[in-house]
Amino acid sequence: MTSRRSFLLTTVTLAGAGSIAALLGPAAMADAGYEVTHTDAEWRKMLSPEAYQVLRHEATERPGTSPLNDEDRKGIYECAGCDLPVYSSETKFHSGTGWPSFWKPLPHSVLEKRDTSAGMIRTEIHCRRCGGHLGHVFNDGPKPTGLRYCMNGVALKFVPA
Numbered sequence: 587m588t589s590r591r592s593f594l595l596t597t598v599t600l601a602g603a604g605s606i607a608a609l610l611g612p613a614a615m616a617d618a619g620y621e622v623t624h625t626d627a628e629w630r631k632m633l634s635p636e637a638y639q640v641l642r643h644e645a646t647e648r649p650g651t652s653p654l655n656d657e658d659r660k661g662i663y664e665c666a667g668c669d670l671p672v673y674s675s676e677t678k679f680h681s682g683t684g685w686p687s688f689w690k691p692l693p694h695s696v697l698e699k700r701d702t703s704a705g706m707i708r709t710e711i712h713c714r715r716c717g718g719h720l721g722h723v724f725n726d727g728p729k730p731t732g733l734r735y736c737m738n739g740v741a742l743k744f745v746p747a
Contacts, residue, residue: 620717621668621716622667622715622716626642629641629642630642632667636740637666637667637740640719640741641666641713641718641719641740641741642667642719643719644701644710644719646738647738648684649685651684651739652738652740653739654739654742654744655680655684655685655739657678659675659744659746660676660746660747661744661746662674662675662692662744662745663678663686663688663737663742664743664744665715665716665718665741665742665743666718666741666743667713667716667718668713668715668716668718669743671745672692672695672742673688673695673735674688677689677691681734681736683736685721685737685738686736686737686739686742687727687735687736687737688735689727689728689729689732689733689735690731690733691735694714695714696712696713696720697711697713697714698711698712699711701722708722709723710722711735711737718741719738720735720737720738721735721736721737722736723735723736
């Protein structure tokens with residue numbers, strides 16, 4: 587049986603946690619548990635306005651706007667938020683979608699999250715080190731995986747080999 591005192595204490599604790607979350611914002615609360623973390627103000631200062639919206643608030647860049655669409659050199663694509671290598675040029679392909687696409691991420695580089703926004707059910711891809719939103723994965727890619735990791739170019743940076 588719950589006492590009135592423990593009920594009130596629990597209510598005040600939860601209300602306090604909610605107030606802290608409201609002050610810090612969703613991006614700061616989402617950083618908990620990642621190797622690379624920053625305050626929302628620090629992320630905003632570190633990233634371009636477009637990269638900030640994509641990486642920290644799960645926005646999507648306009649199709650066809652990324653210079654990485656036409657990048658065909660050998661090299662590695664890193665998370666623009668924390669420099670973690672996430673894709674190799676060996677798995678990049680031209681999907682015709684307007685976003686850089688890959689058929690496989692590098693091992694232990696990304697995390698998946700269910701996304702039900704925009705009236706669809708999709709799988710969102712995040713950097714495993716900083717939690718930054720990179721894009722989505724779809725089941726219409728080439729062999730050998732049959733997957734299309736459709737990434738926002740502003741969420742990546744290319745490092746030539």
